[in-house]
Amino acid sequence: MNEQDTDGTVTKRFMIVNRKAPHGTVYALEVLEMVLISAMFDQDVHVAFLDDGVWQLRRGQMPGALEMKDFSKTYRALEGYGVEKIYVEGESLAERGLSEQDLVIPVEVIARADMARLMDGMDVVLTA
Amino acid sequence: MLHTVNKSPFERNTLEACLKRAVPGAAILLIEDAVYAALAGTTLADAMTSAAQRFEVSVLGPDLAARGLENAALVEGVTVVDYGGFVDLAAAKGSVQAWL
Amino acid sequence: MKFAILVNEGPFNHQAVDTAYQFARAALARGHEVLRVFFYYDGVHNAHRHSAPQADERNIVARWSKLAEEHGVDLAVCVAAGLRRGVTEAVIAPGFRITGLGQLIEAGIDADRTMVFGD
Numbered sequence: 434m435n436e437q438d439t440d441g442t443v444t445k446r447f448m449i450v451n452r453k454a455p456h457g458t459v460y461a462l463e464v465l466e467m468v469l470i471s472a473m474f475d476q477d478v479h480v481a482f483l484d485d486g487v488w489q490l491r492r493g494q495m496p497g498a499l500e501m502k503d504f505s506k507t508y509r510a511l512e513g514y515g516v517e518k519i520y521v522e523g524e525s526l527a528e529r530g531l532s533e534q535d536l537v538i539p540v541e542v543i544a545r546a547d548m549a550r551l552m553d554g555m556d557v558v559l560t561a
Numbered sequence: 562m563l564h565t566v567n568k569s570p571f572e573r574n575t576l577e578a579c580l581k582r583a584v585p586g587a588a589i590l591l592i593e594d595a596v597y598a599a600l601a602g603t604t605l606a607d608a609m610t611s612a613a614q615r616f617e618v619s620v621l622g623p624d625l626a627a628r629g630l631e632n633a634a635l636v637e638g639v640t641v642v643d644y645g646g647f648v649d650l651a652a653a654k655g656s657v658q659a660w661l
Numbered sequence: 662m663k664f665a666i667l668v669n670e671g672p673f674n675h676q677a678v679d680t681a682y683q684f685a686r687a688a689l690a691r692g693h694e695v696l697r698v699f700f701y702y703d704g705v706h707n708a709h710r711h712s713a714p715q716a717d718e719r720n721i722v723a724r725w726s727k728l729a730e731e732h733g734v735d736l737a738v739c740v741a742a743g744l745r746r747g748v749t750e751a752v753i754a755p756g757f758r759i760t761g762l763g764q765l766i767e768a769g770i771d772a773d774r775t776m777v778f779g780d
Contacts, residue, residue, distance in 0.1 A: 567677065623683070645690065647687065648684065648693065659777040661669065
């Protein structure tokens with residue numbers, strides 16, 4: 434489970450799971466705010482995109498017409514915040530006719546079975 | 562790991578999403594509208610019987626009772642727990658993932 | 662064992678809030694500790710002190726306040742999610758406090774289990 438560092442602080446494996454498409458509900462936007470905050474805590478943060486969550490990373494989103502914020506640009510800033518473990522499930526992309534080239538950021542595409550194992554090893558799983 | 566599912570499988574795919582990613586031996590607790598997935602005699606019952614062999618599947622009793630299903634026939638291999646049992650599962654099974 | 666609870670939905674529309682509350686009560690009854698209930702997304706509406714359901718209905722907001730009073734459960738409302746929805750210091754019920762999202766991550770670090778209840 435979690436590791437106790439030599440200085441007594443605890444590092445836990447967090448996973449923030451995105452399974453919902455953007456814009457139709459507020460979850461994607463507020464989850465992203467959660468991801469940014471989580472980066473400030475020196476924890477082992479993982480961000481996963483699966484099922485309709487992969488639509489959050491689709492290039493070319495123009496929610497301005499809906500008077501909504503284009504937060505898809507913020508995914509590009511995640512690396513700068515130290516959030517580097519971003520996983521996208523390959524099967525979820527394929528089911529939706531998407532490929533890595535359709536996404537706003539380079540990600541690690543992993544197979545469903547690997548996503549399952551990764552999830553199983555987490556200490557804290559935050560879903561919306 | 563304990564997985565919780567709270568939506569009817571006849572309306573949403575969260576149970577399916579969970580079943581695709583839960584590792585063998587994981588615990589799955591059906592709560593709220595997901596309790597309909599535990600019923601015998603539905604079109605999903607065979608799939609659930611098979612799931613109950615791969616996973617430790619339980620269903621929240623108060624949610625069954627609230628829906629008129631306290632004495633309903635359930636899929637073989639599914640255990641009924643109360644809120645205390647829910648807490649025990651969360652404590653015993655390591656981390657918890659809610660499929661929403 | 663220490664539990665942290667994240668509530669994603671407002672009161673009434675979804676049973677999620679009821680399940681979170683029943684879980685918290687059951688955990689306390691089992692002798693566990695509930696470190697914090699964190700309210701995010703529309704969950705911030707759980708803190709609204711002007712909520713006034715009819716007398717024969719459960720009072721979700723008052724029920725949370727009572728849990729805080731009787732068991733010292735920390736009811737934390739996200740400031741950013743709250744501001745968007747008009748849930749500020751001026752309207753929160755007893756036992757709730759407005760705080761940053763970092764308190765959710767802290768709860769996840771400090772608790773043995775983090776539970777999420779949502780739609």
